[in-house]
Amino acid sequence: MALMPVAEAKDRILKDAKALPRENVPLHHCAGRVLAAGIKAKRDQPPFPASAMDGYAVRFADVQAVPARLKVIGTAPAGHGFGGTVKAGQAVRIFTGAPVPEGADTVVIQENTEAADGQVAVTVAAQRAGQHIRRKGLDFAKGEELLPRGTLLGAREIGLAAAMNWPDLPVTKRPKVAIFTTGDELVSPGTTPRPDQIVSSNSFALSAFVRRYGGEAVDLGIIPDNLKAISRAVRKASGAEILLTTGGASVGDHDLVQAALKAEGIALDFWKIALRPGKPLMFARNGTQRILGLPGNPVSALVCSRIFLKPLLSALLGLPPAEDVVKARLGSDLPANDQRQDYLRATVARGGDGSFEATPFKLQDSSMQRALTQAHGLIVRPPFAPAVRAGDLVDLLLLDF
Ligand SMILES: Nc1nc2c(c(=O)[nH]1)N[C@H]1C(S)=C(S)[C@@H](COP(=O)(O)OP(=O)(O)OC[C@H]3O[C@@H](n4cnc5c(N)ncnc54)[C@H](O)[C@@H]3O)O[C@H]1N2
Ligand code: MOO
Secondary structure (H helix, E strand, O other): OOOEOHHHHHHHHHOOOOOOOEEEEEHHHOOOOEEOOOEEOOOOEOOOOEEOOOEEEEOHHHHOOOOEEEEEEEEEOOOOOOOOEOOOOEEEEEOOOOEOOEOOOEEEEHHHEEEEOOEEEEOOOOOOOOOOEEOOOOOEOOOOEEEOOOOEOOHHHHHHHHHOOOOEEEEEOOOEEEEEEEOOOEEOOOOOOOOOOEEOOHHHHHHHHHHHOOOEEEEEEEEOOOHHHHHHHHHHOOOOOEEEEEOOOOOOOOOOHHHHHHHOOOOEEEEOEOEEOOOOOEEEEEOOEEEEEEOOOHHHHHHHHHHHHHHHHHHHHOOOOOOOEEEEEEOOOEOOOOOOEEEEEEEEEEOOOOOEEEEEOOOOOOOOHHHHHHOOEEEEEOOOOOOEOOOOEEEEEEOOO
């Protein structure tokens, strides 16, 4: 079977991927969620002309020549508007955030005043009418759409939505991602492996990856290299939008994931990509469920997730597609590439001008997790890319998981 180009594999995985249905979620639980509909302001902000300073609400005409002696007729703390009207020769003691009373058009800060016996002397002339007053609707007006559909909600957006008077928000449901890992050699962390066993790490890494990019991970555990057991796990995963398997993707006698899918009547869409690491990746659809059979090597599983799973999760969440490849200068020479698109783990330094310099690790074995955690990015080398020298520009994918 010919190796499929990475771009084509990505297209086939993402084909028809669109935002899942919505649900309403209280603001406290909206961080990291994606808006399923545009959000309009339910009120003006500020809802009234508001003082931006602690001081006195006055008429500009009264404070152009100083000192100006004014009668203090009342007080307006935030949350307690002064009901009366400020007339010529009068002032209202006002505090930041309070409504500016009728008749006043300017606020003088208290540092520019001297108060005594129910009077205030303004000692510094006001610069302009309207000084230190936030006009009604300065930030936003009722009916304005401030947060469009597809917005990823962070602290700023959630604060804004609260100010717009939304107690909960319509967000896209989290894609449910079932994960199981196969292999007789695997045991859970914290247990004692036999001498011929290793500790399973993939499902933990993948669960964290899924959550990092907005999905809900369901770990179905370690499944032995046994056709019936793998088939059972495939059935158990049927309610999930995505099924991730790791291991058993290659050509060995114990690589049974493909056979289990076949036994369940699930046809492969493709298998094997012109990719390193990650060549044996398999992809299938079971109704609306997408099945990614990731290679068992831990680095391959995570690199494939970065290339294919992250954009798939984004599409199911309704996020706009992200073009996240940047240019970087190479820190060391690289030989010509073969037919597989290479993703080389690299450390990345920032030059004084902000440009990236990426230096690939000498050893790129796909079992080595330590180097993956030390890497800041992946240098992307297209198939048959010619040899490049230190200082040449290459494509770089920055890692943020
Ligand atoms: N004759 C060939 N052999 C292999 C080929 C090939 O094309 N021809 N491809 C190689 C490549 S590339 C990769 S990648 C691996 C992928 O193989 P599998 O997906 O079948 O994975 P396994 O054989 O089950 O495991 C590979 C490796 O990863 C370790 N592993 C598996 N699961 C976990 C886990 N949950 N946590 C940590 N480590 C895990 C496993 O012990 C193996 O060392 O195949 C090559 N072979
Ligand atoms: O391509 Mo494999 O994914 O070398 O480890």
